[in-house]
Amino acid sequence: MTETKEQQEKVILVAVAAGDLGEARSSLEELELLAKTAGAQTAGYILQPLDAPVPATYLGSGKIKELKDLIDLTQADGIICDDELTPVQIRNLTEDLEVKVMDRTLLILDIFAFQASTAEGKVQVELAQEQYLASHLAGYGTSLSRLGGGIGTRGPGEKKLEMDRRAIRRRITSLKRELAQIERHRDLLREKRKRSERKTAAIVGYTNAGKSTLLNVLTNAGVLQEDKLFATLDPTTRVLELEQGQKMLLTDTVGFINKLPHQLVESFHSTLEEACSADYLIHVVDASSPEAEKQMQVVYETLDGLGVGTKRTLTIFNKTDQAENYASLRDPRAQETVYASLKKGEGVEEIRLALSKFLSEDQIRISRIFPYGRAGLVNRVREEGTLLSESYEEDGIHIEAFVSRELYGRLEK
Ligand SMILES: Nc1nc2c(ncn2[C@@H]2O[C@H](COP(=O)(O)OP(=O)(O)OP(=O)(O)O)[C@@H](O)[C@H]2O)c(=O)[nH]1
């Protein structure tokens, strides 16, 4: 038997607006984009203004009737709620509606599962998925596995996710062990990088802002850049060569989103730590989004939650080619700001200048002759600084290099 192509799921998007109605609406729009990324088609929306979601059923009873009618009318296969549901809410809604009940967390996890490509990414995603299932099993029962494919049933590498509590727990233990091993390896790499005294910048930002595009424009990294949410999951580091031989390491990592599931933040902790250990932040903002301000706030809240301290920051307001009022956008946390269209290559020179400036504040250019008896010092410059040139002359080795302030201090002594 040949397998038939997985049918596109038809879903109704459901949200409770606890605060600002406009904000809830744009969150729902983002949910639609997420659903589309996961291969589902949106057949309708239900938005209910409430002080808080109803504990037992998420929506009020009147709205549930309305939702039922909409499901009948559109022949939808399921609903996706814009908040993480409790097991009780899932169970009650499934009983009432008799369709597949999903939430924002399940959906985002599903996208991550689909996009993960490296061993580390796959382990991280599966761990987050199993953690989510473990705490929501009472709600789903066997309904997810009974319903066959679609959102929530995909595992990395199409491995079927476990639906049995004991099996889930065993799997979580073994995934954690695997991840710890991978993390040790990553720590070693990072240590090595630190020792080389190369300054590093972490590219951070809301998903789809243009982070990978920036890395590609600056370093020809060839990273996948796509009009998709969470196109990048695995960090990529490349060397950026600036003027006068200055070098900096750039890391492109996973993007952030409003209501980023805590399960993902936990299992992606080591990936996200790249931002913690970097010397500088490059914050890419989609200036063409009407939600640009809110998205910046989400990024900083996520970084604060991760314990990323204040770092010198370059903020790039990107996609100015399709933005209207971008000139009024400001980032009070940034020391440098550039308005750019990375796709068109506009603003790239300013970005390079801003990064050079960061480096220059931390590095000093030296040009001096070291006596042959002091070869040890020359080695230090070679290992810890950026060597621009060296030549052997009568009275010693002539070195031109960039060195950190610390090293400069030691050389002076
Ligand atoms: N119009 C316009 N589109 C851009 C610009 N820069 C990037 N894009 C597009 O925006 C989309 C997302 O770009 P990416 O670089 O993949 O974004 P990202 O921040 O890495 O996204 P994730 O990895 O999914 O979090 C792609 O389709 C890019 O072509 C720009 O200056 N203008």
Ligand SMILES: [Mg+2]
């Ligand atoms: Mg990317």
